[in-house]
Amino acid sequence: MIAEALSPATLAATAAGSVVGLVFGAIPGLTFSMALALMMPFTFGMAPVPAIAMLFAVYSGGMTGGAVSAVLLGIPGTPSSAATVFDGYQLARRGEASLALGAAVIASAFGGLFSLLVMMLLVEQVASFAIRFGPAEIFALVLFGLSTICGLAERSMLRGLIAGVLGLMVMTIGLDEIDGVPRLTFGTVQLQQGVNMLVAMIGLFAVPQVITTFLERRATLSPWPGEVTAEFPWRRLRGYWWLMLRSSTIGTIVGAIPGTGGPIAAFLAYDHARRFSARPEAYGTGELGGIVAPESANNAVMGGALIPMLSLGIPGDPATAVILGGLLIHGLQPGPLFVQSNASLVYALYLTIVVSWVIILLVQIWGIRLFVRVLRVPPHVLGVCILVLCAIGSYAIRNAVFDVYLMAIIGVLGYLLQRLRIPLAPVVLGLVLGPTLEQQYRTALILSEGSHRIFFESPFAVTFFALTAAIVGWQIWSSTRRRPRTR
Amino acid sequence: MRLGAALVLIALAWLWLVRTEIPDAGAGWPGPRGFPQLLGVVLAVLGVWMMAAGLGGSAARVDERTRPTYTGELPVAAGTLGVLVLYAFLLERAGFLIATPLVIVLAMAGLLRLRRWLPIVSLAAGFTFGCWIIFEALGTPLPRGSWIGW
Amino acid sequence: MLRIGAALIALLPLTAHAQYPQKAVEMTVLFGGSSATIAQVLADALSKELGVPVAAVSRTGAGGAVGYSFVRSSPPNGYTIVWNSNSISTVFHSGNIDFDYRAFEPVARIGMEVPALAVRTDSGWTALEDFAAAARSRRMRVGISGRGSFVHLVSAALFETMGIDVVYVPYGQGTAPAELLGRRVDAALQWPSQFKAQVDAKQLRVLAVTSPARIPVLPDVPTAKEQGFDVDLVMWRGLAAPRGTPKEVVARLEAAARRVVASPRFKELSAKLGFEPAFLPASEFGVLVARDDAAIASLMTELGLKKR
Secondary structure, three states, X not given: OOHHHHOHHHHHHHHHHHHHHHHHHHOOOOOHHHHHHHHHHHHHOOOHHHHHHHHHHHHHHHHHHHHHHHHHXXXXXXXXXXXXXXXXXXXXHOOOHHXXXXXXXXXXXXXHHHHHHHHHHHHHHHHHHHOOOOHHHHHHHHXXXXXXXXXXXXXXXXXXXXXXXHHHHXXXXXXXXXXXXXXXXXXXXXXXXXXXXXXXXXXXXXXXXXXXXXXXXXXXXXXXXXXXXXXXXHHHHOOOHXXXXXXXXXXXXXXXXXXXXXHHHHHHHXXXXXXXXXXXXXXXXXXXXXXHHHHHHHHHHHXXXXXXXXXXXXXXXXXXXXXXXXHHHOOOOOOOOHHXXXXXXXXHHHHHHHHHHHHHHHHHHHHHHHHHHHHHOOHHHHHHHHHHHHHHHHXXXXXXXXXXXXXXXXXXXXXXXXXXXXXXXXXXXXXXXXXXXHHHHHHHHHHOOOOHHHXXXXXXXXXXXXXXXXXXXXXXXXXXXXXXXXO | OHHHHHHHHHHHXXXXXXXXXXXXXOOOOXXXXXXXXXXXXXXXXXXXXXXXXXXXXXHHOXXXXXXXXXXXXXXXXXXXXXXXXXXXXXXXXXXXHXXXXXXXXXXXXXXXOOOOHHHHHHHHXXXXXXXXXXXXXXXXXXXXXXXXXX | OHHHHHHHHHHOOOOOOOOOOOOOEEEEEOOOOHHHHHHHHHHHHHHHHHOOOEEEEEOOOHHHHXXXXXXXXXXXXXXXXXXXXXXXXXHHHOOOOOOOHHHEEEEEEEEEEOOEEEEEHHHOOOOHHHHXXXXXXXXXXXEEOOOOOHHHHHHHHHHHHHOOOOEEEEOOOOOHHHHHHOOOOOEEEEOHXXXXXXXXXXXXXXXXXXXXXXXXXXXXXXXXXXXXXXXXXXXXXXXXXXXXXXXXXXXXXXXXXXXXXXXXHHHHHHHHHOOEEEEEEHHHHHHHHHHHHHHHHHHHHHHOOOOO
16 A cells, blocks of 8 residues: 555655645636546546545645745745745735745645644644634634734824724625625625635735736836845855754644634744744845745645545545545544554655645746746736636636626725735635624534533633733733824 | 814714624524624724724824825825726626726726836736746636626 | 547537537535535436536535525526525525525425434433423523524424424534533534444534434434424425426426436435435425425524524
8 A cells, every 4th residue: 555655646646736736826716626626527437545545646736836936926826825925925015026936835845744743743733622612712713813914004093003904894794604694795696605815915915016016007116126036045044944844744733623724824934933033023124034934834734734634534624625526535534543553654744745735846946947037027917817717716616707796896905905004914804704704603602502611611712812912911011102203 | 183083973973884784584683684783783882982082182282194285186096996997897898808907908008107108018018928837727707898898 | 638629629619509408507505514525416417317517616605695695696597506405494584585485386396305413422412302301490502503594494493393492602613512522612513424433433423304204324213203393394405496487397307306316326325415305296395395485484483593
């Protein structure tokens, strides 16, 4: 079975899966969840090891690919790479796109392999830890994540909070999942599905930036450095390994908790990196840590999410649900007995994950020279292409033209906010955290039959509340001290 | 100051919409309305805070990081929205292969006032075809349009 | 490459009298998870039967409202079909769409999924009666999918028959089994495939299924009816086309579906996914859909969930 992991068929399937995943991840609007669903039928006729290896490779390739468009175009390829845009795109604008992409892929591989190691050594421990996270604990964790708005608010805390609230508001539109009633849909079916997170992100990140590019073109300003270096400075990553390790831990744990996922992990890691950095003010202007942290975290989510899937048979997110389907099709029923009773198969699968990372690293590092050529295209021409890409990407997410209209409107509103000096990053954070925050809060209250005591009876929840209070308190204290100078 | 007032108005409109557009599921607080209501109230409070800060005079100070102002900002922003909306409209009816080159040419010539037709047309054709091939090969079909129906 | 070829062929003009199917058929899938996987297996097998690609295209969201609306407004030519289920009734009666099952032509029932009620093994309950007895001294918390979902209706019907009152805890993304393991709920009513692994590992026990007869996935589990609680609620899954699709097109799809469901390969894959193939031809399927709709309507009225 182990030998099967290195058989030509498996290697070919892994390579194909990695590349397809990368392409899907790199195109805004095409996500690895879609890639997984589309590759699924091909696995029906394959032997179990190559079939599952291909699905794993699509997952890791897709998660990594998201960073490519985040860095080069400033649009997250998948929701999990939204936090990568803040610093990745700034680095690209400074002509250091290859550095940003290189850091992203290495951090990704590190995160992916770290979580694989955790999965191999501590499956049962992590699974039994993760299962203790119920609605009350997840609510507390997400609320803690929301306190990172303070860090993303750029200059004014007030404007950051406004932005965060606007983001949270957008995500309440649609059919309420708990009570099944339509909210703010004005009787339309299209709005019932709610505002897709990625559609909103594409609009918010891409449209304001394209409008600015067009304006600069008309004012004949050239915002881009003339040349793009294609060198790959490994040395610059020195000093980031410890951050990678911490971010990977965050990603693995968040991934293992059913009902959370990559975007939340990426933002938590981003904020963690900024908070413990020697130069927090550099974040958002092209700091390498701002790429390393979210990319290692969102790839570590994969191993994390596979833990409850393999050891309990419970998928934590839509992507692992598809992989679970792939395992079931081949007569493999993950669950408490799975790892022991299929040890050689499981180890073969672990080995294929390592192989897929080797392939992804090779393809990406080789591909960087190719990718950065995109930046030689004059910005205004690239802007027109980005508009088209955003539109068809938004369409592809749910096969709905309605989403293209939605993306356009959200994008122009985003431009308006930017002009009013309301930062967009907290809006995105609101989009990411809003649905989970509300749902877990309400589910917890249903569990406790309306009593808020449920939030204070759990040591995990209380810990996160205390951390949240500490961060908010510290932020208010430091902003009152700064007040005389800036507002 | 004006922004603060606008936010308060938006928050009030939101709260009104929450009352009229979200049915009360009868499940008590929070229910489907609770969270949106809370957000509306928070936005209103933030708006008042901003107005108060404006009255204090500190917001009158110009942010030194204010971006350069461009001429023709409104037409470009409105034009971009227009191009996207037109594109969405055409995607649904004429399909990707017809809508895309039209919109690219329109954006290049209309929004950016470029007049070198050969590069514009070849970009429009090339980019359209490239995207179409990639999306078809990946098995994510692009809209074919209801007017023609293939 | 194949797809590009198919797309190019699809560009060729069609003659009016050409025999169906001439181009790719699009099958709208309304939900993710196990239902989407079985849809892909079906689409794959159907494309071999029909000789044209059958693409399972996901249009999820709003309890199926989005996908149903799309298919309903598509031209009734057999090139847009929907992988449907009882959700057409739940989504209509909850007031989220303004058309019901009559907006579609039934093509065929493909199979069934049977809800199952599970508890932790260490609870000591081995039959519904044990659970009912315990529920009389303490209000039980039962994990379901969202309010107004089919499993919610089924559990409401079951507990009403048992004469007990429980707290329904809605979980999205199929996390109810995890919550059961995490001891935050006392029972969960979900699909058997979600419990299979834990049942094998003796961590969870399925007390009952709500079908009229026992199911192959869990042959040792008695039905609710066997235990004296008369509940017969099963989710059907099938294919439907927009109203007005020509009879011969429906017949062609029906015949293809019949052969797929009868094939050993489909049976094998279904068993692995915990899906129970059960073909019904268009006419009988239509009767079933109408009968189920009436049952769901009265159930939702009782629960106060009926909005239309």
